[in-house]
Amino acid sequence: MPALTVPKPAPPSLGLGGRRRSWASLSSNPPENAAQNVNKAIDVELKRDAMIRKERNVREVKVILFGQPDSGKSTLIKQLQLLYAPDALDNKRTLWRAAVFLNILKAVRMILMDLDLEFSYEDDEDEFNSRQIRQEIAAIRGKLLPLLATEESLAMELSGGVSFSRPSGARVRPGWQQSIIPNEGSPSEKEKPSRLLQATNLTAKYLSISASLIGILWRHPTVNNYIPLRKIQLDDSASYFLEQIDQIAQADYIPTNNDILRVRLTTLGVGEHTFAVKFAGKINTVTYFDVSGACGRRLSWIPYFEAATSLIFFAPISAFDEYLEDDPATNRLHHSLQLISAICANRILRHAHLVLFLNKIDLLKQKLEAGIEVQKYITSYGDRPNTYESVSDYFRNHFLQAHRRHDVSRRELHVHFSCMIVRL
Numbered sequence: 001m002p003a004l005t006v007p008k009p010a011p012p013s014l015g016l017g018g019r020r021r022s023w024a025s026l027s028s029n030p031p032e033n034a035a036q037n038v039n040k041a042i043d044v045e046l047k048r049d050a051m052i053r054k055e056r057n058v059r060e061v062k063v064i065l066f067g068q069p070d071s072g073k074s075t076l077i078k079q080l081q082l083l084y085a086p087d088a089l090d091n092k093r094t095l096w097r098a099a100v101f102l103n104i105l106k107a108v109r110m111i112l113m114d115l116d117l118e119f120s121y122e123d124d125e126d127e128f129n130s131r132q133i134r135q136e137i138a139a140i141r142g143k144l145l146p147l148l149a150t151e152e153s154l155a156m157e158l159s160g161g162v163s164f165s166r167p168s169g170a171r172v173r174p175g176w177q178q179s180i181i182p183n184e185g186s187p188s189e190k191e192k193p194s195r196l197l198q199a200t201n202l203t204a205k206y207l208s209i210s211a212s213l214i215g216i217l218w219r220h221p222t223v224n225n226y227i228p229l230r231k232i233q234l235d236d237s238a239s240y241f242l243e244q245i246d247q248i249a250q251a252d253y254i255p256t257n258n259d260i261l262r263v264r265l266t267t268l269g270v271g272e273h274t275f276a277v278k279f280a281g282k283i284n285t286v287t288y289f290d291v292s293g294a295c296g297r298r299l300s301w302i303p304y305f306e307a308a309t310s311l312i313f314f315a316p317i318s319a320f321d322e323y324l325e326d327d328p329a330t331n332r333l334h335h336s337l338q339l340i341s342a343i344c345a346n347r348i349l350r351h352a353h354l355v356l357f358l359n360k361i362d363l364l365k366q367k368l369e370a371g372i373e374v375q376k377y378i379t380s381y382g383d384r385p386n387t388y389e390s391v392s393d394y395f396r397n398h399f400l401q402a403h404r405r406h407d408v409s410r411r412e413l414h415v416h417f418s419c420m421i422v423r424l
């Protein structure tokens with residue numbers, strides 16, 4: 001015979017203190033009324049439990065941040081930290097020095113790598129590739145080698161022991177600021193500065209002697225010529241940090257909020273960040289899941305987010321002339337459209353509100369002002385004007401169309417143009 005199944009008693013929950021009192025008072029009634037009263041009391045309790053659960057669902061908002069690598073997801077998390085938990089960020093501010101240093105080391109490495117490629121075709125007729133220039137750059141490279149040699153160990157300490165693969169740069173697990181590897185061994189060993197601090201100080205030492213050379217390299221006519229000409233893909237924030245090399249190389253340098261917003265560190269895995277946010281007169285718990293762009297390319301992560309209330313999709317629309325780092329044949333804007341189509345078509349997420357951030361509009365404006373033509377990269381753009389208004393409108397319509405074609409639940413798509421590096 002199958003075992004008798006009974007409904008599980010509701011787990012004790014906050015705010016239900018009245019339950020025990022009312023049941024105690026019922027026990028003094030006559031038995032026939034007692035059963036009815038108990039039923040009524042249970043009904044009332046069930047309704048109240050359901051209301052509390054409903055209210056909790058409303059208050060516990062779960063938001064997934066999705067989008068290709070380098071689209072701005074972690075930058076939104078930093079903005080939220082600045083808004084809702086600035087103390088936590090302030091306490092760890094010095095740790096961000098390591099991240100800023102790594103951004104500079106990566107930029108210098110990329111520039112030298114690209115010059116190597118250029119110089120492999122010797123062309124003494126080319127004023128930017130003459131023998132004298134090649135010798136100048138070789139001398140700078142030689143002097144920068146001790147600094148560049150610190151990149152690997154610094155990146156390793158920052159990423160909690162994960163070895164990083166060049167050329168993509170440092171990767172960090174969510175919450176890396178809390179999980180920096182402490183020193184091991186005897187008590188005196190443990191009291192030494194952490195390994196990350198030691199690695200940071202070593203880089204800082206070489207940076208202070210190399211700052212002027214980095215400045216010379218960054219302003220060198222050959223570098224200024226080849227970067228736009230060959231479309232060398234430095235990180236978006238590379239120029240921001242290289243312009244400030246003299247301040248960053250100072251011994252007392254501490255990253256500003258703007259510096260932290262500009263830092264590029266690839267996220268590994270999925271980060272969970274909870275903030276207490278006040279809206280509609282109530283304190284709400286909002287949890288953001290920062291899904292690494294690398295994970296986002298594998299939609300198999302989606303089932304973990306079944307309970308998501310909303311999904312914010314990041315599409316960097318400045319990337320219309322860029323290609324995926326690990327798939328150089330795929331245009332980044334095209335890839336974002338493919339990704340949002342897959343998100344819209346995903347049945348598991350069909351109840352989530354959909355928000356689209358068309359991000360990095362500052363960079364889009366810069367590129368258009370510099371004369372980069374959209375039509376060269378997106379041929380369907382045709383001979384429309386190469387202006388911000390026309391281009392941004394065209395891109396937005398493409399995302400709206402992808403949503404209309406693929407959305408499983410005919411939700412609204414809330415679209416915003418955004419610039420994540422400006423303080424919210």
Ligand SMILES: Nc1nc2c(ncn2[C@@H]2O[C@H](COP(=O)(O)OP(=O)(O)OP(=O)(O)O)[C@@H](O)[C@H]2O)c(=O)[nH]1
Pocket residue numbers: 067068069070071072073074075076235236237261262263264265266267268291292293294314359360361362363418419420421
């Ligand atoms: N200029 C500019 N830079 C931005 C903007 N949004 C983000 N960035 C920069 O773009 C880089 C990448 O941003 P992240 O937030 O790390 O990108 P992500 O989507 O988390 O990338 P993954 O962790 O690899 O998935 C950082 O250097 C940011 O400072 C923007 O609107 N404008």
Ligand SMILES: [Mg+2]
Pocket residue numbers: 073074075265266267290292293
């Ligand atoms: Mg990230």
